[in-house]
Amino acid sequence: MTALEELKAATRESAEAKREELARVIDRAIAEVREIAKLKEESRKALRDILLDIISKIRAPYETTVAQAREAETIDEVALLWKDTHAFYADWLKWWEGSRSIWFTEEEVFIYLDRLIKNLERSSAQAYEFHS
Secondary structure, rough: HHHHHHHHHHHHHHHHHHHHHHHHHHHHHHHHHHHHHHHHHHHHHHHHHHHHHHHHOHHHEEEHHHHHHHOOOOOOHHHHHHHHHHHHHHHHHHHHHHHHHHHHOOOHHHHHHHHHHHHHHHHHHHHHHHOO
């Protein structure tokens, strides 16, 4: 074999080795992208589950205040109940508006929770104002 033939054979072997290495790198990158997508989906589902839990729990203080107000003996007691409830929802609204810009999306659950928190804060403020 001549020197040129040996050089040609060596460069082909080298090119083949690099192609195999590239194929391994691509396969690894694809696997990593799939893993990231899977993690993103799992994170999205976990966040959605937490938001759904919040939706089911965030109404409870309002409903409890309505029940307590029915049993209250004086208007001052009712006003105090609504004052406390409004403070709770005002705090939630402040936190929500401060942090939602970081992770808010147009998904239905985000939009619904956004409206719910705003409505509960507004309604509790109106109830407190009415009774005070």
